[in-house]
Amino acid sequence: MSFKDDFNIFIGAKYGIFKGVKATEGQPLITKSIKNVNFLSKDTDVTAMSWNDENEECILMGLSNQVVSTYDTNAKYFSSSTNIQTETEKLGKSEGSICGLSRYNGALVTATESGHISVFRLEDDQCINIHAGGPVSKMRHSMSNPSIIGTGGLENELKLWDLNTGKKTFESKNVPLDFLQLRVKVWVTDHVFMPSSDNVAVGSKYGYVRLYDPKAQRRPVVNVNMPEMAVTCIASTGDDHTVLCGLAKGNIVAVDLRMGRTAQNYKGFVGAVRDIACHPTEPYIVSVGLDRFLRVHHKTTKKILLKEYMVSRMSCVLMRSSFDFNHKVGKGSQNKSHEKKAQKFEDMFDSMEVVIDGPSKEKNSKGVTEVPKETETPPKRKKSLIVNPFSDKKKRSKPLAENTSPKTSLVRQSANSKETQPEDSDDDIMILDEIAADSQQSKSEGDESDVDEADGDSDELDEENDDSENNTEVAHKSASRKRRRC
Numbered sequence: 001m002s003f004k005d006d007f008n009i010f011i012g013a014k015y016g017i018f019k020g021v022k023a024t025e026g027q028p029l030i031t032k033s034i035k036n037v038n039f040l041s042k043d044t045d046v047t048a049m050s051w052n053d054e055n056e057e058c059i060l061m062g063l064s065n066q067v068v069s070t071y072d073t074n075a076k077y078f079s080s081s082t083n084i085q086t087e088t089e090k091l092g093k094s095e096g097s098i099c100g101l102s103r104y105n106g107a108l109v110t111a112t113e114s115g116h117i118s119v120f121r122l123e124d125d126q127c128i129n130i131h132a133g134g135p136v137s138k139m140r141h142s143m144s145n146p147s148i149i150g151t152g153g154l155e156n157e158l159k160l161w162d163l164n165t166g167k168k169t170f171e172s173k174n175v176p177l178d179f180l181q182l183r184v185k186v187w188v189t190d191h192v193f194m195p196s197s198d199n200v201a202v203g204s205k206y207g208y209v210r211l212y213d214p215k216a217q218r219r220p221v222v223n224v225n226m227p228e229m230a231v232t233c234i235a236s237t238g239d240d241h242t243v244l245c246g247l248a249k250g251n252i253v254a255v256d257l258r259m260g261r262t263a264q265n266y267k268g269f270v271g272a273v274r275d276i277a278c279h280p281t282e283p284y285i286v287s288v289g290l291d292r293f294l295r296v297h298h299k300t301t302k303k304i305l306l307k308e309y310m311v312s313r314m315s316c317v318l319m320r321s322s323f324d325f326n327h328k329v330g331k332g333s334q335n336k337s338h339e340k341k342a343q344k345f346e347d348m349f350d351s352m353e354v355v356i357d358g359p360s361k362e363k364n365s366k367g368v369t370e371v372p373k374e375t376e377t378p379p380k381r382k383k384s385l386i387v388n389p390f391s392d393k394k395k396r397s398k399p400l401a402e403n404t405s406p407k408t409s410l411v412r413q414s415a416n417s418k419e420t421q422p423e424d425s426d427d428d429i430m431i432l433d434e435i436a437a438d439s440q441q442s443k444s445e446g447d448e449s450d451v452d453e454a455d456g457d458s459d460e461l462d463e464e465n466d467d468s469e470n471n472t473e474v475a476h477k478s479a480s481r482k483r484r485r486c
Contacts, residue, residue, distance in 0.1 A: 006073065007032070008323045009277075009286060010059060011294065012046025013312035018061060018071070021308075023296060025326050029308050034071065035078075047097040049316040050141075056320055062098030066112060084110045086118050091131045094118070100139025104146055104163050111139035111151060119163055128166045132159060142193045150200055152188025158202050158212060172202075173218035175210075190233045194240040195280070201243045201257065203231030209245060209255050222257050229253070232272055237299065238280040246273030252287060252297070266297050268304050277319040284325055288314035296325060 007020030007030075017040065022030035045064040052058035052070065058079070059071045066085040071078050087093040096113025103109070107121045117130040117139065134156030142148040142160075148169065152158045160170040175184050187205040194201065202210045202220075207229045210220035230248040237244060237254070242263065245253045250269035253262050271290030278285050283299035292313060296306035305325055 006076075008320045009294070010049065010318040011288060011310065011312075011314050012049050012061060012316035012318075013310075013314045014045045015040045015042060015312075016044030016046060016063060017312045018046060019310070019312070021294065023306055023308075023325060025305065029306070031308075031310070034076075045097065046316055048099060048101050049318045050102050051318070052103050059318065060101050060103065060108075062101045062110065064097035066094065066098055066110075068098070068101060068108065068110060082108065082120075082122075084108070084112075084118055084120060086116060086127065086129055088129055091116060091129055096135075099136055100141075100149075100151075102141040102149070104141070107163070109139075109141070109149065109163065111136050111149075113137075113153075115151075115153070115156070117149070117151065117161065119166070128163070130161055130166050132156065132161075137188060138190045140191055140193060142198070143195050144193065144198060148198075150191055150193065152191055152202060154187050155185075156188065157186055158188055158191060158200060160200075160214060170212075170214040171218065172210075172212050172220070175219060175223060189231055192234050192236045192243060195236060195238060197240050199240065201234060201236075201255075203234040203243075203245050205230045205232075205248075207231070209234075209243065209257075211257050222260055224255055224257070224260050224262070226253070226262065233275050235276040235278045236280075237278050244276055244278055244285065246276050246287065246289075248272040250289070250291075252276065252285065264302060266302050268295060268297075268307070269293075274315050275317045277317050279319065279323055280321065282324060284319075284323060286317055286319050286323075288317045 007022050009021040009023055011017075011019045011021060013019070016035060017033065018035040020032050020034055043063075043065045044067070046061055047064050048060075048062035050060050052060055057072065057074050059073065061069045061071060063069065066083060068082045068084055069078050070080045070082075084098070085094055092114075094112045094114055094116035098110055099113050100111040101109060104119070107119050109117070109119050111117045111132070113135055115132040115134055115136045117132060117136075119128040119130075121127070132151040132153070135153040136151045136156065137153040138151075140150050142150070147163050149161050149163060150158060151161065157174065158170075158172040159168055161167070162169050174186055178184055185206050188202050189205045191200055191202045193199075198214055199221075200212045200214070202212065204210075207226045209222075209224040209226065209231065211222035212218075213221050226245075228249075229245075231245045232248050233246040235244045235246075241256065241258050243255050243257065245255055247253060250271055250273070252266040252269075252273060254264040254266075255261075256263040266285065269287075269289050269291060270293075273287055273289045276285065276287045278299070284305070285297040285299055287295050287297070288310075289295075290313070292310055294306070294308045294310050294314070294317075295304055297303070298305055
């Protein structure tokens, strides 16, 4: 494995904690504490980090006790440790922690909070000492001109220095008085050089971002006021028109220097943002804050791609130029084994039979179990027999004799229609009972040889079949008598 593929993010924290992080989408986050715990102390807080050269093989790490440690990422060990504390009769003793460091032409360039800048060469044992004229919050190295550095701090305006001569080449000037004719306070917390120009963007704790052009004028060419937004750190996005500002209230703001206003806001923080690293070509922003979370934002969509709790109180973050969060690991034995296991489990689950509670399952011609659909049949309606309470139960229990009279046949047909129909009303049953009673009365008056339905004698039924014509006449006579009574 190449040393560039080992870790793509490095973090410096309090007590000298130094960690390497491997962040890749779809893979578990790999975090390793590089520095031994036995060498940690309260006076070794990591306050500044930078690459030793363009190859990104070594990391320069500045501590609060003014010691610079060099970590070799290829050999994976600390190769050197240098104490940069200086004391001269003219400039005095350097105090405070290291607030910036870099490499220039084989020399180690450092700056402390007291304003002491030293350019130290190990080979020649020579040192150039420069005083920035006041306290320094941050020292940065120019990208376009390697011999130029910038400093700034509390009531100390932005100044540019030439490392070859040790002289000041530019000093910014404050903006005019405000509407109350009062001087505007100055506190340069951080600044950044534009990638392809000599312009410098400055962030202040008093809530403003200014862009200076050293070739044009001393006063800022762009001034963006952000009330109640203290800038703690600033980073370039890879172009000369936009910078990212970490705020003390817990978010990152993208400032458009062409329009002179804030463009985007990256949220998700709980505490102040301590440091920002933005990829020059890829849309990734890595940041650390007081809430001890490492975050990776997408520069365009503002979405949080990674959020991981790192336990330590982080202060610095460094990202490789080859960082690619969506990078997929090439084909290897480990990836192939994972793919085989995943395919094996998928095949196993596909071959399992589906268990469903309900009717029996049947297999079709392809061997796939099919569950028959349940046919919902409406419940059968129970037939209720409606009985007239005024009718004679004994007479209704026996069937009527056939071919007795037209009225009896009408009664028989009505009874048959009653069986076919599911329901009859009480009035229909009453009418049928009256007709049956009239037929019984006419038969009793006409002839003694009529059928007695209560007795049900078989001989009388035979005689009735033989004399059907006589019975018909008797029925007509009984009907005529009934009309006369009426």
